Amino acid sequence: MARVIRVLLVDDDALVRAGLSMMLDGVAGITVVGEAGDGGEAIAAVDAHAPDVVLMDLRMPGVDGITATRRLRARARPLEVIVLTTFDTDENILLALRAGAGGFLLKDTPPQRIVEAVTRVAEGDPILSPQVTRRLMDDALTRAGAYEHARAALAALTPREREVALAIAHGRSNAEIGAELAMGVTTVKAHVSSILTKLDLDNRTQIALLAHDAGLA
Known part of the structure; x- marks a missing residue:
């Protein structure tokens, strides 16, 4: 049987979680196994549902997405994290990648692109939104100069x-x-x-x- 990718949604906006759940659960080979409202709840949800991929917001009450990503990636059984956010500052991008995120997407990313990211990151293939890639390239050129x-x-x-x-x-x-x-x-x-x-x-x-x-x- 083909592998089914288990996804956990972490966002403090219930409407965002509902929309993502509806979108991803309709895709063959992907199932949403749980949700969490902040990074602290995410840790417990990972223990309860054993997801393969976590879609993680950044700005949340309690434990933020960067801290949660770092904690999850440090576990004995690390899992893949895709940051999905509206905050694409250089600092957030670099912090997320240094924390171990395997992807960084903006919330206005087309649904098919999010589905593709989940599939690719689950296979160990990092993915960034085009805007983020350009920001990192520009930053690298600036730093080199x-x-x-x-x-x-x-x-x-x-x-x-x-x-x-x-x-x-x-x-x-x-x-x-x-x-x-x-x-x-x-x-x-x-x-x-x-x-x-x-x-x-x-x-x-x-x-x-x-x-x-x-x-x-």
């Missing part, structure tokens, strides 16, 4: 200035930098002033951010 810019900028510094810049990125004060690098506070201040001038920066925070973009902190 920032990295290259930061590395090129720091290359203009002397080895000693780079040491000072890295210490600033680690939150060291001038006195701490002096003690760490065996130089007087006046010398440290001179190096900081030189770094700001060479890199056309205004303050120490910008030095720290540049070092972070360069992957040094």
Whole structure:
């Protein structure tokens, strides 16, 4: 017999759950085995119904979707989670994927696309909505550009200035930098002033951010 994918719906909106249940239960090879109104209820529902895939909302009272996803993926019997939300901020996307979600879809995704996602994620094939894929690609390009810019900028510094810049990125004060690098506070201040001038920066925070973009902190 063909495998039937068992799905758990987690959303604090009962109407959303009803709509998803009606849609998925009408698809051959998929059955909705349970529902939960927040991430806390989801944990108990997983124990009760043993789903293969969880469709998880993000913003819910009590335990949110990110926390619930992380807890479910850490279990001895991990299961697949698809985040289904209206909140597609970069932070939410990255947090969900880092928590172990195998999919990230927006709630305006066409029904057939949601069905396809459930099937594919159940087979271990991650899936993202086209909008999310584009956001991640744009973010990667932005980060790559920032990295290259930061590395090129720091290359203009002397080895000693780079040491000072890295210490600033680690939150060291001038006195701490002096003690760490065996130089007087006046010398440290001179190096900081030189770094700001060479890199056309205004303050120490910008030095720290540049070092972070360069992957040094």
